[in-house]
Amino acid sequence: MKNRLILPVLLLLAWGCQKEAPLPEGTAARVGGETITQQDIDARTALLSKEDREFAKTPTGRQNLLQIITREKLISAAAKEEGLDQSDIYLSLMDDKRAQMAEIYQQFAEQTLERMWYDKLQETGVTAVTDEEIAEYYKKYxxxxxxxxxxxxxxxxxxxxxxxxxxxxxxxxxxxxxxxxxxxxxxxxxxxxxxxxxxxxxxxxxxxxxxxxxxxxxxxxxxxxxxxxxxxxxxxEAEPRIREVLENKKLDNVLESLKNKYEVVIYEKSE
Known part of the structure; x- marks a missing residue:
């Protein structure tokens, strides 16, 4: 009699264990089918002010941040269930944001190339300034x-x-x-x-x-x-300022030679 009762209980326990799959490693919370991982928490922490980042490292701060992220996930899930993510307003806003991000990316790409080009000029000595050049400039000005x-x-x-x-x-x-x-x-x-x-x-x-x-x-x-x-x-007092002036003059000379090489033509003239 006892054996007949034990078997169904064991089967029930086994079924209960299989009902929920093990969570991925590093999971801090779950909202529906979406998990909140340590990577999500780190990404959000990076956006905080220095003071808030320090607070987020404490147990209480981490729990507060996790509650905030969970709340946002809940709202997002509810909004999607209502189809708001397919509305004309939402899609239009997303298109606008993609365009803005594409522009930001393009500006970053150009600025990065510019900075790398400047650094290469310095490394190769093209815009390097000697102590003798600084002394001569200081003597005049x-x-x-x-x-x-x-x-x-x-x-x-x-x-x-x-x-x-x-x-x-x-x-x-x-x-x-x-x-x-x-x-x-x-x-x-x-x-x-x-x-x-x-x-x-x-x-x-x-x-x-x-x-x-x-x-x-x-x-x-x-x-x-x-x-x-x-x-x-x-x-x-004057030396660092003179160095920058002379570096800029040498950079201007490089840019002037590039204007000829790439045939720069400005059609709009100031009045």
């Missing part, structure tokens, strides 16, 4: 100039502003606020020769402090400048 500038978008306004400033330089702030289109980063600039626009540098270098000069046309607009200061830099 050991100073830094500071200028304020007003930039306007047409010559008529530039002439009007320049006349007003020549008559009364103290009106600078008033006229700058009223007419200048220059961003904050360009309103006051300090630069060594070679670090800014050549036309502005030449005028600034040959102007006494406090004098108003202009107007000069560049791709940015029509400039009116006032030199406010000039100071001599130590060799230690």
């Amino acid at each position: 050991p100073y830094e100039m500071t200028v304020r500038q007003i930039i306007v978008d047409n010559a008529q306004t530039a002439d009007q502003v320049l006349r007003a400033l020549k008559a009364s330089p103290s009106r600078w702030k008033e006229l700058e606020r009223q007419y200048s289109s220059a961003p904050e980063t360009l309103k006051t600039l300090s630069f060594m020769p070679g670090e800014y626009l050549t036309d502005i540098e030449v005028i600034a270098a040959n102007s006494p402090a406090g004098s108003v000069q202009g107007f000069f046309k560049t791709a940015q607009g029509f400039h009116i400048i006032m030199k406010t200061n000039e100071k001599r830099l130590s060799r230690k």
Whole structure:
């Protein structure tokens, strides 16, 4: 009698064990037929702020993060069951996002190639700068100039502003606020020769402090400048800046030769 009762119980236990397949290794949770793995948790953790990443490493933080991911999986499953993933709005949004991601990927690809090309120029010595070149440049240009500038978008306004400033330089702030289109980063600039626009540098270098000069046309607009200061830099202060100036000059020479090689033609001209 006892044997007859034991057999059905054993069969029932065996069936219960076979009902659910073993979970893949590294599985932290399951929502329906979809598992949440350590890889999912790591991917989400990487998107968190530094402070939240540290919290996610704690047992409580990990449980909170797992609850968040589980909740999202639940919502996703419910939305798909209702067919929202096949709606015109959803599909349109996904198409837009794919286009955005494709553009981001393309920009990343171009920037990566550009950076690798720059690195190769440095490795091969094409843009390398010697101590002798730095010493020679410093001997000629050991100073830094500071200028304020007003930039306007047409010559008529530039002439009007320049006349007003020549008559009364103290009106600078008033006229700058009223007419200048220059961003904050360009309103006051300090630069060594070679670090800014050549036309502005030449005028600034040959102007006494406090004098108003202009107007000069560049791709940015029509400039009116006032030199406010000039100071001599130590060799230690100037050296890294000079190195960058000379590296950029050598890079410009390479790019000029490439323009001829690849026949660059710009059809749109500035006014």
